[in-house]
Every structure is written in structure tokens, then in C-alpha cells.
Amino acid sequence: MSVHIESPPAELAPRPLGGNAARIGRAAVRRAPGPGVAAIYLSLIVLVPLGTLFSNAFTGGFSTMWAEITNRQTVASIRLVLLCSLAVVVVNTVLGTVVAWQLVRDRFVLNRLISAVVDLPFALPTIVAGVTLLSLYGPGSPFHLNAAFSRWSILLALSFVTLPFSVRSVQPVLAALDRETEEAAASLGASTLTTFRRITLPSLAPALLTGAGLAFARALGEYGSISLISGNVPFKTEVASVRIYGLIESNNLPAAAATSLALSVITILVLTVFSFLRRRFVLKEASG
Amino acid sequence: MLATGTAMIGGALPASAASAPSGTVNLVAYSVPSPAYAVQIKAFNKTKQGKNVTFSQSYGPSGSQAKAIVAGQPADVVNFASATDMETLLAANLVAPNWAFDPTTKGMVTDSVVVLVVPKGNPDHVKTWADLSKPGVRIFTPNPFSSGSARWNIMAAYGAELKLGKSTAQAQSYLGQLLKNTVVQSSSAANELQAFLADEGSNKSDVFLDYESDAIQAIHAGTQISYVVPKQTILIENPIAVTTDAKNPTAAKAFVNYLLSAPAQKEWAKLGYRPVLPSVAAATKKSFPQPAQLFTIASFGGWDQVNNEFFSTSSSSPGIVTKIESNLGQTT
Numbered sequence: 088m089s090v091h092i093e094s095p096p097a098e099l100a101p102r103p104l105g106g107n108a109a110r111i112g113r114a115a116v117r118r119a120p121g122p123g124v125a126a127i128y129l130s131l132i133v134l135v136p137l138g139t140l141f142s143n144a145f146t147g148g149f150s151t152m153w154a155e156i157t158n159r160q161t162v163a164s165i166r167l168v169l170l171c172s173l174a175v176v177v178v179n180t181v182l183g184t185v186v187a188w189q190l191v192r193d194r195f196v197l198n199r200l201i202s203a204v205v206d207l208p209f210a211l212p213t214i215v216a217g218v219t220l221l222s223l224y225g226p227g228s229p230f231h232l233n234a235a236f237s238r239w240s241i242l243l244a245l246s247f248v249t250l251p252f253s254v255r256s257v258q259p260v261l262a263a264l265d266r267e268t269e270e271a272a273a274s275l276g277a278s279t280l281t282t283f284r285r286i287t288l289p290s291l292a293p294a295l296l297t298g299a300g301l302a303f304a305r306a307l308g309e310y311g312s313i314s315l316i317s318g319n320v321p322f323k324t325e326v327a328s329v330r331i332y333g334l335i336e337s338n339n340l341p342a343a344a345a346t347s348l349a350l351s352v353i354t355i356l357v358l359t360v361f362s363f364l365r366r367r368f369v370l371k372e373a374s375g
Numbered sequence: 376m377l378a379t380g381t382a383m384i385g386g387a388l389p390a391s392a393a394s395a396p397s398g399t400v401n402l403v404a405y406s407v408p409s410p411a412y413a414v415q416i417k418a419f420n421k422t423k424q425g426k427n428v429t430f431s432q433s434y435g436p437s438g439s440q441a442k443a444i445v446a447g448q449p450a451d452v453v454n455f456a457s458a459t460d461m462e463t464l465l466a467a468n469l470v471a472p473n474w475a476f477d478p479t480t481k482g483m484v485t486d487s488v489v490v491l492v493v494p495k496g497n498p499d500h501v502k503t504w505a506d507l508s509k510p511g512v513r514i515f516t517p518n519p520f521s522s523g524s525a526r527w528n529i530m531a532a533y534g535a536e537l538k539l540g541k542s543t544a545q546a547q548s549y550l551g552q553l554l555k556n557t558v559v560q561s562s563s564a565a566n567e568l569q570a571f572l573a574d575e576g577s578n579k580s581d582v583f584l585d586y587e588s589d590a591i592q593a594i595h596a597g598t599q600i601s602y603v604v605p606k607q608t609i610l611i612e613n614p615i616a617v618t619t620d621a622k623n624p625t626a627a628k629a630f631v632n633y634l635l636s637a638p639a640q641k642e643w644a645k646l647g648y649r650p651v652l653p654s655v656a657a658a659t660k661k662s663f664p665q666p667a668q669l670f671t672i673a674s675f676g677g678w679d680q681v682n683n684e685f686f687s688t689s690s691s692s693p694g695i696v697t698k699i700e701s702n703l704g705q706t707t
Binding site: 151155226236 | 436
């Protein structure tokens with residue numbers, strides 16, 4: 088039912104292969120099992136299930152499906168998770184880069200610990216994240232920060248589960264970045280901010296967009312952590328995934344499939360935009 | 376059927392060992408009684424009938440479990456939160472049409488009632504359903520579209536209003552007030568309890584609609600709550616059956632018979648469930664206050680009708696509760 092359809096980030100490799108490396112790469116491809124295995128695997132794991140989902144959504148005809156998608160409660164739940172996901176992606180792209188910077192550029196004694204902590208949201212079952220966040224930022228909060236059962240809690244839960252995407256996409260690129268260019272810019276009198284904006288940021292942009300895309304897709308489908316902390320009140324704090332779960336449990340599979348379809352289409356559209364922006368940056372980098 | 380256990384008492388040892396059921400029983404049940412089954416299975420394994428039987432147990436949301444069985448999950452014994460899920464199996468011919476025909480138990484293994492769970496000591500003096508619709512009261516009840524237990528809660532509130540002499544229109548408007556006061560609608564009763572416990576420390580006007588058995592178990596586990604059995608409430612009935620395609624029907628039947636026997640029913644009572652066996656119910660009635668006006672889901676025409684009339688999510692003909700929640704959305 089979830090909608091993570093992003094391909095693995097291609098530009099995690101620090102720089103494009105050229106010359107001999109490219110030839111070796113092509114030779115390796117010839118010896119690889121070939122496109123058949125990739126196509127079969129992709130079909131079994133992704134394409135067929137998604138196709139089934141789409142056909143389920145259309146069981147009652149287009150008008151029924153459209154009626155389910157435009158159901159006010161469904162629209163409210165999709166709009167809520169969409170806005171929250173976009174907000175979280177913006178925040179995590181900025182702060183995730185700060186964390187990645189800390190890990191790569193600062194020789195801080197606790198970096199190993201921070202590095203381990205960054206991956207924790209990946210490893211933790213999200214329902215556990217929900218329980219933890221509820222006890223820390225709920226009514227009994229030791230910091231007197233009560234976000235539970237409000238829209239703030241959705242932002243909190245989504246920030247938690249998507250942080251690793253932002254950090255881990257940027258980190259290797261940042262580590263592989265040629266620091267001489269930055270030093271050259273600095274020696275020519277550019278301020279730290281100008282150096283970052285003109286030199287570092289353009290190189291990081293494709294990775295930032297990859298991280299943002301992954302984080303966005305992940306956020307849109309998130310269920311476990313939100314279901315416990317948000318309160319799930321329709322029209323107020325009910326997100327699409329929780330709505331879909333309710334529809335399934337109510338035996339209304341066509342409505343659940345229609346909602347999932349809408350969510351998938353939105354995800355694909357947003358990811359396409361991210362991918363388009365990324366390509367533009369890569370081309371600009373290559374030509375510049 | 377209940378007599379099979381006693382038939383072999385005088386028999387020679389090898390003979391009784393040979394006729395005692397053995398093998399594995401696949402038990403598929405809703406999540407709530409999972410700790411209770413740990414106790415019951417241990418006790419069953421100490422009986423003559425049960426000593427050679429092993430168990431494979433699966434627990435999850437009641438509706439999901441029923442769907443999984445229809446999709447092919449092996450199940451010898453099934454125990455659900457409500458008869459709705461038994462209907463799902465019946466439609467797939469996975470339980471016998473007469474599963475609910477036993478005159479004493481009517482196909483149920485345990486009963487409970489919907490109660491009002493409040494912070495320990497009941498600081499807000501919640502006693503009646505009318506107390507729940509007051510402004511400022513924070514109601515906790517799981518989402519009725521994803522949780523079977525929430526449907527019991529809603530029907531308890533609705534039926535209570537009818538018992539109090541209200542019209543159906545007034546009862547529906549009461550549901551509107553109740554849902555307006557609802558601050559959390561988790562996907563399951565277990566999640567809802569976590570949310571309630573997190574909240575009750577700072578908010579004293581919290582009321583959580585839940586099974587009496589859940590409340591008793593939570594208190595046994597040391598949580599700081601009290602509960603009130605309202606004068607009008609619904610009888611929750613948890614059905615059990617041996618499936619028609621059970622791989623091990625002999626052992627499965629022996630286990631169900633044991634669960635309905637006096638010793639097992641006493642154990643259920645200790646764990647907070649209302650026994651279905653009249654003799655045990657009479658012996659344990661001090662632990663379970665009898666509501667003055669108790670009603671069943673049958674008084675609304677049974678689950679099939681209730682699900683259609685109250686909880687249908689169809690966009691063309693939404694149920695009463697679906698419409699109420701939708702209207703609440705309009706005002707926010």
C-alpha cells in the first residue's frame with residue numbers, strides 16, 4: 088500500500104566515471120545478468136503490485152473512483168499529509184545538511200556517536216518512534232513541550248523518520264567535494280557565505296534534491312509513527328495513510344485503492360519535478 | 376461435546392494416551408486476549424485432553440485477522456472481537472453456518488461491557504453518558520472505521536440514549552456531541568490506551584471508552600486508572616469457532632471445549648472477562664457489576680445491519696457515524 092517509488096540516488100557516486108573507468112564499467116555491464124533479471128525483479132516487486140492497485144481503484148468505474156478521491160475527508164487527509172511532508176522536507180534539507188556538515192567537516196569527538204544516531208530512525212520500528220515521541224513531546228513532556236494530538240505532532244514524526252534521507256544523501260557528496268576550489272574562492276576574497284552559495288551549494292544541489300525526493304516520498308506514506316501521536320481526528324489530524332488503513336478495515340477496498348492511487352500520482356508528480364531540477368543542476372555543473 | 380473429556384477417566388493409561396488429541400492447533404485471534412491465551416494454553420496443556428497439543432498462535436487486529444484467514448492463513452480455532460469478522464469467514468464457508476447455535480454460549484467464549492475509563496480516583500466524577508457530552512471533556516475512543524472495539528463504544532453510547540428514552544434523532548445528535556469532544560481516534564484500542572495514559576497525567580477531564588476486560592487488565596498491570604460501568608451499556612460478545620477446513624479438528628474442538636469449561640471460564644473471569652457459562656457467571660458476579668439496562672448488538676439488528684446503517688464508508692450511501700464525522704469537518 089505504500090508508495091516509495093524512488094530509484095536509488097544515482098549521484099551518490101562522487102564523480103562520473105570517465106576514460107578507462109567508463110570502459111571497464113561497460114565491460115562489467117556486458118557480463119552482468121542482463122536487463123532480464125532487472126525487469127523481472129522490478130515487475131514482481133513493484134510494477135505488478137502497483138498495477139493491481141490501479142486496477143483495484145478502477146473496479147467501480149472511473150466515476151466511482153473519482154467520487155472516492157474527491158470525498159471531502161479523503162481530500163482533507165491528502166492535503167494535510169502533503170503540506171506537512173513539504174514543510175518537513177524543506178526543514179530537513181536545511182538542517183540535514185547542517186548535520187552532514189558537522190559529520191564531514193568538523194573533527195568533533197562525538198561524530199561517531201552522531202553518525203550512529205542519524206541512522207536510528209531507519210532502524211527503529213516507526214510505531215516505537217511514535218511511542219517515544221509521545222512520551223517526550225506529549226502531555227507528560229519532560230521539556231513541557233506538548234505537541235501530541237495536534238498537527239505539530241505530524242511535523243515532528245515526519246521530521247524524525249525522514250532525517251536520515253537528508254543527511255545520508257548529502258554526506259558522501261560533501262565528503263568527496265574538492266576543497267581546493269573553496270580554498271581558492273576564499274583566498275580570492277570571497278566570504279564564507281559567498282563561497283558556500285557559489286561554490287559548495289551548486290555541487291551539493293543534486294544530492295540535496297535526491298535526499299528531498301526520498302524524504303518526501305517516505306513522509307507521504309508514513310503510518311506507524313503518526314498513527315499514535317497525531318490523534319487521527321478526521322479533518323483535523325487524520326493523514327492519508329491512516330485514512331487508507333481505516334478504509335481497508337471497513338472493507339471498502341475500492342476507496343482505499345482510489346486514495347492510494349491519488350497519493351501515488353502526487354508522489355510521482357513531485358518526484359518528477361525533483362528529478363527535473365536535479366538534471367538541470369547536473370547539466371549546469373557539467374557545462375560550467 | 377463437553378463430555379468427551381470425562382469419558383476416559385477410568386481408561387487404561389496407554390488407551391487414554393492414544394485417544395488424547397495431539398499435533399498443532401493454529402489459533403488465530405484478535406490482539407486483546409493474547410496474554411490471556413498464554414495462561415489458558417498453559418492450563419490446557421496440563422489437562423488430559425491437552426497434554427499432547429502444541430499451538431501456533433497469531434494475534435492482530437480482528438478485521439485483519441479475518442481477512443488473512445480468507446486469504447489463506449491456516450487457522451483451526453478463530454476468536455474475534457465481534458461477530459462481524461465471523462460473518463467474513465462464514466461468507467467464505469470457513470465456519471459452519473451453525474457456529475452460533477449453541478443455546479448456552481451462542482458461539483461466544485467471553486463477554487465484556489463498554490465502560491468509561493477515567494484517571495485514577497475519577498477526579499471529574501464521571502458517572503453517566505450525559506457527563507461525556509459536556510464541553511471541555513476530552514473523549515478517547517479509537518477510530519470506528521479501523522477498530523472494531525470503537526464500534527462497540529459508539530453503539531453503547533447510541534443504545535444508552537435510546538434506553539434513556541431519547542428518540543433516534545436525539546441519540547444521533549448525542550453521538551455528534553460525543554465525537555465533537557473526541558480528541559484522539561487511534562487505529563486500535565491498544566494505541567488509544569497509550570494515548571489516554573499519556574494524556575491523563577495533565578488532563579483530568581479525560582474519558583476513555585473501552586472494554587471492561589481491557590480496563591481490568593490495565594489496572595492489574597499497574598496503570599493509574601479507574602473505570603465506571605454506566606447504568607446503560609452494551610454487552611460485548613467475543614465469538615470463537617473451529618474452522619471448517621481445520622487441519623487438526625479433534626485437537627481444535629478439544630481446546631474450544633476446554634475454553635468453555637468451568638475451570639477455563641473461571642480463569643477468563645480472573646483475567647477480566649465476563650464468563651459466558653452461567654454457573655461461573657453466577658459465582659463471579661461480585662467482580663462484574665450488572666448494568667441496570669444491558670443491551671446487545673442484536674437489538675440493533677445485528678452487526679451486518681449496524682455496519683451498513685452506521686459505519687458504511689461508501690461515498691454514495693454513507694453511514695450515520697460517517698456523516699456525523701463529515702459534518703464535524705465542515706464546522707472546523
